[in-house]
Every structure is written in C-alpha cells, then in structure tokens.
Amino acid sequence: PDGKTLASASGDNTIKLWNLNTRKEIITLRGHSDSVNSVVFRPDGKTLASASGDNTIKLWNLNTRKEIITLRGHSDSVNSVVFSPDGETLASASRDNTIKLWNLNTRKKITTLTGYSYLVNSIVFSPDGKTLASASADKTILWNLDTPRKEIITLTGHSDSLFSVVFSPDGKTLASASRDK
Template sequence: MGRVLEGIHAITLLELFTSSSNCPRLSTFVYDAKRFVLYNQLAIEQAPLQAYCSALVFAPTTSIIRMQFKDCIPKWVRRLLKVESNWNALLQTLEGHSSSVHAVAFSPDDKTLASASYDRTVKLWDAGSSAVLQTLEGYSFSVHAVAFSPDGKTLALASYNRTVKLWDARSSAVLQTLEGHSFYVNTVAFSPDGKMLASASDDRTVKLWDAGSGAVLQTLEGHSSYVNAVAFSPDGKTLASASYDRTVKLWDARSSAVLQTLSVDSIINSLSFSNDATFLQTNRGPLYSTFLSSNAALSTLSLPPSVFVGQHWVSREGEALLWLPSEYRPSCVAVQDGTVAFGYGPGRVLVMEFAL
C-alpha cells in the first residue's frame, strides 16, 4: 500500500523502453497496463486487492489487462455492467481539494499542473503520476486564476482578496505580493520574457507589473466593465484584454496606448494570440484584427475559415448562419476549428461540428 506512484513510474520507464523496441505487442500491453493503473490509481492506493475486482469490472471490454485477468473477477459479481469498449480520453482524475476547482494551468514543460480551488488552496501535481508536489495555503479568500512564468519557476496566483501573489514553484515560498487593485483579480498572464505580469480585475483595469520587483509599471484604463481575460503577443509588445463590456482592446504594453478596440456581441472569457500574432484565438472562436494583420484589409488576407459563437448566433467567416433558441444559449463556449462545445441549461454540454 502507498506505493502506487512507484509502480506508475516503473511502468512509464518500461513504456519508454518498449516504444523504442521492435515489439508492438509488448508495447501495446504496457500501454494498456499504464492506462489501467492510472485510471484506478485511487482504488489501488487505498485498497490494493480492488485491482482484481473494481478495476477489472470497470475496465473497457477490450482492455488487454481485463481480458488477461478476467478469470480473477469475483464469482459473486454475477452480472457485469455495460462499459465502454475502449479507453476514453480521460487519463487521470486528481483528487484532494475539498471544494470545487475553478482554475488550472500547466507548467511550460507540461510536467506540473497547478489547480486552484474554492477551498482556498492551490495544489501542484506531477502531471505524469498525479502525485501532489506542493499545497500552497494561507489564503483568506479563494484563488481565482493561476499562471506559470515562461521558465516554470514562478507561479502567479490571483485572488478574490484583490492581490496577486508570486510563489516559488519549487519551494512554495512567497516571492512577492502585488497590491493595487480595488476589486477582485480575475486573471493573470506573464509576458513571453517573464519580466512583466498583467493582471485583470473587476475594478475595470489591467495592471502591468515588474515581475521581479513587484512595482506597478502601467495601469490600463478604458473598459467600462469587469476585465476577465488578458494575453501578451508573442513578442510581448502588445496586450489584449477582454471585458464584460463586450469589447476586446489591444494595448501597447510599453506606452499603455489603446491600439484598437474590437466590439463583439458576446462575452469572451479567454483569449490568446495566434502563433504568428495575426489574430486572437478566443473561447468563442477566432477574432480578427486589422491592426494585428499589419493594418491590411481583412479581405486581402489569407485567413483560415472559422466559426464564431455569439450570444444568439453561430457565425462562419463573419456570416450569421445558425440562430440559437433561448434554451440553447451558451453559458460557456469552446471552439476548435469547426467543432463547437457549449454548456447550457442545468449542467448540459452540446457538441456540434460545422464544415469549414
């Protein structure tokens, strides 16, 4: 008991070895074994013999481990439930918070995952084994947003107590406490070089901070409602902010001048720059800007076809195509190419696919 993580580590090493060998059957077996252990990690950790009971019963019907050890399923389980035939996309379930989790972020090397919860803690997890590496405590209010610095050494946490704290991701020591916002801080983002940090708040402002000294460099004012998303361009010169006022603003990160204001018909909750910095990727779909595209007319650009989900319409390449009835109006949206997923009503998720 208590040594499942060692087993996962051993299987991972074996998986690396078999993937480079000319033995596909062994490689497939080891892969299935890893999925089996990861999915049932908590049960095996707390009650090891459940590997021969619960873990086998709930494994997919085509799982190699299930088929190999099916005779170990207890005879008192007379009728097996219908389960999926193959492993689904879920790799692991990380458990440990005592309340709902509302923010997560991967480290730049994808080896660590940070999760923020209403239980007023932030946990750092080993993304490969799901082991808890650190638990950051000491908050009197919940942490609303998390972000790793580009080098992965610093973690920025935005809290409902109107502050941003910078933590050492390895030692869990507090490096800086950034104070200045007059209301909740909703999100944070590091500049690509890690020298600046942007924070967006319900006080309708975006603040730019010196990540090393904690000094305020700029306060960006112009939104008429809560600011809930920020992102730096790849070169760090431009900052984008999205607000409940249904606008997205592009700012000069050095002078704080507004470069462009884009009006949208819905609230954007997340955004980032495309790799070539010619458009913004948002949770509702791509958002194009003449400023980002070197001030060229959009009609002359070779832009990828896109779907955008507004409050009432689903649009393709700017043309409103599908009206959303009131009962299907989304509370949250995610768009990837032509696939759209949106949450609506009491806990429902709808997935649609559109031709591009």
C-alpha cells in the same frame, strides 16, 4: 513549462501542484483568503503567479514552494494573471475594470490600463510581448505596450460578455470566447 507539473486554482482558496506523470498531488499552496481565480507559470518555470478574489496577486517560489510576495493594487477581485514572454512583466486583470502591469524585478506596479466599463475577465500577451489583448464584460481591447502604453483598437462583434482571449502561436490571429455562444 517543463510539461511535468500542472497548477490548479480553486474556490477553496488554494493552489495545487500536480505531478503529470503520476497524476498525484505534489503540494497545496495556501495563503489567499478568497477563491484563487487564475494561476500561471513564469516562462522559466521557477515562479508561479496566482490571482484571487481577495484582490491580490501572489508570487510563489516553486523550488521552496513558499510565497515570495503579495502584490496589492486592485480594488476588487483579480480574475486573471499572465507573464510576458520574457518573464519580466506580469499583467493582472480585475473586477475593478482595470489591468495592471507589474515589473517583476522591482515587484512594483508599472502602470494601470483603463477604459473599461465593466470587469476584465482575461488577458494575454502576444508571442512577441509587444501587445496585450483583454477580454472584458464590455469589449476586447488590444494594447500597445511600447511607451507610451496606449489602446491600439477596440474589437467589437460579440453581443455579450467576453470571457477569454488567446493569440495564435504566430501572433497573427486572436480568438475570443463569449457568453453569446
């Protein structure tokens, strides 16, 4: 978030932190036993989350550069992680056809969002944090995150797997990327 550090995920099971001014590696974070599929900074810039093919999510303290905790709950590879805009919730998307929401204060799972026939590739919070959008191999779903958490709408239109979704900064537009070109 400070624009000075880049985090990269790798198939060699590591995360690298890079200094963007010098373009040199700062450190390599090790701890996953399979490929690292996604990394994301918490909005305050003090924590990094990583998603892995080892079915886990790890939280890393960026001051000490050490692992804080491993979150377990998915039964297959975790493809994507994203922090809510307030940094209090982490969402994870998996090949197990689910999304899980995690409370970062308690470090416990809040809920599991289901309804997918295939793996979930990508997730993103709306700028106001009230909606979560997902890109799956079968569809895009918008979720209302107020209690009870429920599906708002399933968006159709792509003819093949979706890989990524992103909200515009004002939250009024959602863009999706698909294998259908």
